[in-house]
Amino acid sequence: MTKKMINLTIDGMPLQVPSGTTVMKAAERLGIHLPRLCYHPNLSLEGACRVCVVQVKGFNHFLTACSQEVWEGMDVQTNSPEIRQARRDIVELLLDNHPQDCQTCDRDGNCELQRQAYRLGVRERLFEGKRKEYPIDESSASVVRNPSKCILCGRCVRVCAEVQGVSNLSQHGRGFKTVVGPANLGNMDESVCIQCGQCVAVCPTAAFLEQDHTERVWKALSMPRDVKHVVVQVAPAIRATLGEMFDLPMGTPVTGRIVTALRRLGFDEVFDTNFGADLTIVEEATEFLNRVSKGENLPLLTSCSPGWVSFLEKFYPEMIPYTSSCKSPMQMTSTLIKSYYAKKKGLDPKDIYVVAIMPCVAKKFEAARPEHAMEDGTPYTDAVLTTRELGWMIKSYGIDFNVLPDGEFDRPLGISSGAADIFGATGGVMEAALRTAAVKLTGEELGPLTFEEIRGVTGIKEATIRIDGKDIRIAVSNGLNNAKKVLDAIKSGEKEYHLVEIMACPGGCIMGGGQPYPMADHDPLDPETARTRAKALYSIDAHKQLRRSHENPAIEHLYVEFLGEPNGEMAHKLLHTHYQARTPRGIR
Amino acid sequence: MNHTTSTTDNWDAVRAACLEILPEHIVAFIEQNRGMEHSESQLIAVLHMVQAHFGFLGRDKMHAVAQLAQVPLAKVTGVATFYHYFRLQPRGKHIINVCLGTACYVKGADKLSQRLMDELGIQFGETTKDGVFSLDSTRCLGTCGLAPVVMIDDQVYGPVTPSEISIILEKYSRRQKGARP
Numbered sequence: 094m095t096k097k098m099i100n101l102t103i104d105g106m107p108l109q110v111p112s113g114t115t116v117m118k119a120a121e122r123l124g125i126h127l128p129r130l131c132y133h134p135n136l137s138l139e140g141a142c143r144v145c146v147v148q149v150k151g152f153n154h155f156l157t158a159c160s161q162e163v164w165e166g167m168d169v170q171t172n173s174p175e176i177r178q179a180r181r182d183i184v185e186l187l188l189d190n191h192p193q194d195c196q197t198c199d200r201d202g203n204c205e206l207q208r209q210a211y212r213l214g215v216r217e218r219l220f221e222g223k224r225k226e227y228p229i230d231e232s233s234a235s236v237v238r239n240p241s242k243c244i245l246c247g248r249c250v251r252v253c254a255e256v257q258g259v260s261n262l263s264q265h266g267r268g269f270k271t272v273v274g275p276a277n278l279g280n281m282d283e284s285v286c287i288q289c290g291q292c293v294a295v296c297p298t299a300a301f302l303e304q305d306h307t308e309r310v311w312k313a314l315s316m317p318r319d320v321k322h323v324v325v326q327v328a329p330a331i332r333a334t335l336g337e338m339f340d341l342p343m344g345t346p347v348t349g350r351i352v353t354a355l356r357r358l359g360f361d362e363v364f365d366t367n368f369g370a371d372l373t374i375v376e377e378a379t380e381f382l383n384r385v386s387k388g389e390n391l392p393l394l395t396s397c398s399p400g401w402v403s404f405l406e407k408f409y410p411e412m413i414p415y416t417s418s419c420k421s422p423m424q425m426t427s428t429l430i431k432s433y434y435a436k437k438k439g440l441d442p443k444d445i446y447v448v449a450i451m452p453c454v455a456k457k458f459e460a461a462r463p464e465h466a467m468e469d470g471t472p473y474t475d476a477v478l479t480t481r482e483l484g485w486m487i488k489s490y491g492i493d494f495n496v497l498p499d500g501e502f503d504r505p506l507g508i509s510s511g512a513a514d515i516f517g518a519t520g521g522v523m524e525a526a527l528r529t530a531a532v533k534l535t536g537e538e539l540g541p542l543t544f545e546e547i548r549g550v551t552g553i554k555e556a557t558i559r560i561d562g563k564d565i566r567i568a569v570s571n572g573l574n575n576a577k578k579v580l581d582a583i584k585s586g587e588k589e590y591h592l593v594e595i596m597a598c599p600g601g602c603i604m605g606g607g608q609p610y611p612m613a614d615h616d617p618l619d620p621e622t623a624r625t626r627a628k629a630l631y632s633i634d635a636h637k638q639l640r641r642s643h644e645n646p647a648i649e650h651l652y653v654e655f656l657g658e659p660n661g662e663m664a665h666k667l668l669h670t671h672y673q674a675r676t677p678r679g680i681r
Numbered sequence: 682m683n684h685t686t687s688t689t690d691n692w693d694a695v696r697a698a699c700l701e702i703l704p705e706h707i708v709a710f711i712e713q714n715r716g717m718e719h720s721e722s723q724l725i726a727v728l729h730m731v732q733a734h735f736g737f738l739g740r741d742k743m744h745a746v747a748q749l750a751q752v753p754l755a756k757v758t759g760v761a762t763f764y765h766y767f768r769l770q771p772r773g774k775h776i777i778n779v780c781l782g783t784a785c786y787v788k789g790a791d792k793l794s795q796r797l798m799d800e801l802g803i804q805f806g807e808t809t810k811d812g813v814f815s816l817d818s819t820r821c822l823g824t825c826g827l828a829p830v831v832m833i834d835d836q837v838y839g840p841v842t843p844s845e846i847s848i849i850l851e852k853y854s855r856r857q858k859g860a861r862p
Binding site for chain 1: 752
């Protein structure tokens with residue numbers, strides 16, 4: 094059934110839109126971008142900030158364009174001296190109780206409040222309001238909560254509940270004293286937070302930020318080479334997004350420039366998390382094929398996404414036996430750096446400092462997990478920098494990123510297949526696993542390479558792949574609310590799968606909580622951004638000679654020289670981990 | 682509660698743990714609503730029942746409500762802190778209400794409030810550690826002629842000066858001490 098069409102005028106321009114369209118969306122069709130703070134296209138309507146107010150003929154008060162639906166004959170005015178004044182006043186009032194420390198703020202130059210204030214023409218301060226002063230919650234290994242900078246738009250509350258299904262955040266109290274935080278306004282590390290960092294990604298200000306690791310990395314880099322051997326690894330998703338921080342068009346692959354930039358920053362060795370990704374596939378595919386042949390503990394759930402792993406432990410601990418025991422690519426790479434590479438180089442692992450560049454804030458938590466430490470308690474990964482933190486370090490160091498020549502990763506932990514590159518997009522781990530599993534199952538060298546049915550940024554994708562006369566049923570989900578749906582269907586027996594890929598962030602790592610803030614006039618979580626970034630990864634893959642993880646000669650060599658068999662004793666000791674139910678338990 | 686008794690697929694254990702915290706009629710009410718459309722909209726009604734039974738909403742009680750009703754705990758505590766009516770701590774033996782109506786305010790109710798907070802070591806909405814006093818504010822009590830006014834239980838005092846606060850409180854603390862066996 095087609096929707097009824099509504100006729101209205103906006104700023105004197107007539108247009109026709111389907112009924113149920115909001116004034117904001119209708120205005121966008123005419124190329125009018127109304128200011129907004131609390132509004133987000135993927136989240137429910139809040140109507141809290143009021144900066145999108147418009148004038149409608151027949152009303153002597155302003156209406157909010159984000160929540161007001163159009164009606165027949167509506168006459169909307171989006172710009173008049175009164176409206177401009179009202180919007181300016183609204184933002185000015187928000188600024189009046191906001192800490193006035195833009196110059197020293199992490200979001201300086203990238204803050205939506207700042208941007209709105211500039212655009213709406215707040216040029217002088219007429220009021221001095223009561224400031225919000227709350228302690229900063231730094232208890233979490235991943236996410237810092239600073240309620241003093243909160244403008245109560247509620248985006249974090251909504252993304253946590255509606256996209257991630259975690260519902261860790263809520264507005265507490267009322268009026269001026271309202272504070273956004275976990276239950277009882279307790280500490281983040283004692284909450285059901287799964288550290289995905291989507292609150293950081295959607296926050297218009299600096300009320301949520303990642304835990305800063307740049308300071309410790311600068312410190313390690315400043316030490317003499319023979320005291321600290323500083324090694325870095327770069328996650329697949331970074332090469333598709335870092336360019337955005339240097340004003341390159343979205344989706345520009347910058348792998349080579351990253352390598353050069355890292356060398357110039359002073360890293361002694363530049364490795365690729367892709368190597369760990371290839372290794373993950375070899376281990377995980379072996380684990381998968383073992384389970385298939387025994388017909389037990391199916392479906393196998395992937396374990397690369399640390400946000401998902403936390404969610405598993407807090408919300409679905411009964412699914413732990415189904416989850417792959419494989420460490421994430423980051424942890425596999427770090428572990429090998431401090432074992433295999435250290436041995437090869439004749440270095441004491443204690444003298445090696447491993448930095449991981451990740452699109453993710455949950456990786457900071459993962460790195461700090463006691464399971465991921467050596468016997469003496471030293472973590473395998475010493476620091477985790479988000480894409481944003483690395484971008485800032487490069488700028489801060491005065492490196493002109495856009496003119497850098499391409500560099501190449503160091504060997505051997507820098508050699509990788511295209512299957513590893515696509516790990517950064519939802520469906521990528523599954524595709525990489527299928528490429529290897531197909532070859533192992535059929536014994537034929539040339540199995541299928543692309544699996545179009547699991548590409549794309551849809552929340553849940555399902556497919557049945559026929560390999561060697563067997564139907565392999567698979568599911569791919571991104572955004573934990575979608576994971577919930579898949580897991581509940583598995584639990585109820587409604588669905589039976591062999592292999593399920595779960596990524597915490599909507600769109601996968603390319604949309605991780607540590608990725609660059611959106612460019613002006615792009616929304617965080619924008620599916621178009623996800624598609625463009627994913628395209629970059631698939632193009633890197635398509636241009637590689639090596640396309641299957643198990644064909645990576647460095648991986649083959651690693652097994653011969655060091656690890657023995659996939660899933661063998663040594664591999665188990667170094668490359669696998671375990672999970673445990675955690676409190677507080679989340680309500681799903 | 683620990684994770685073994687709050688796991689959502691271990692329903693019997695959850696229920697048993699909640700029954701140790703909440704009375705049966707509240708558990709029954711929550712269960713009767715569960716599964717109904719928009720059952721989460723019963724949250725306020727449930728919190729009313731909890732407060733009616735215990736006099737306040739404690740953390741363990743809110744946790745039990747969250748588990749039993751399957752509503753995220755952050756939402757429960759968010760709702761509980763939004764409404765002025767809900768109290769998060771047990772009430773004291775004596776309830777102090779400071780009138781913050783216009784007349785009392787003009788006559789220095791803010792100074793009285795500050796003195797009370799200093800004297801008791803608590804903020805509005807809180808209860809002293811010994812459980813003797815709870816401090817609240819109220820709007821006009823209709824005795825503006827006596828402004829500024831403080832009401833303790835059913836007794837109205839006014840006009841009160843900050844220096845008289847300790848003398849008034851003393852009466853109640855003494856009564857409290859005398860009442861002990």
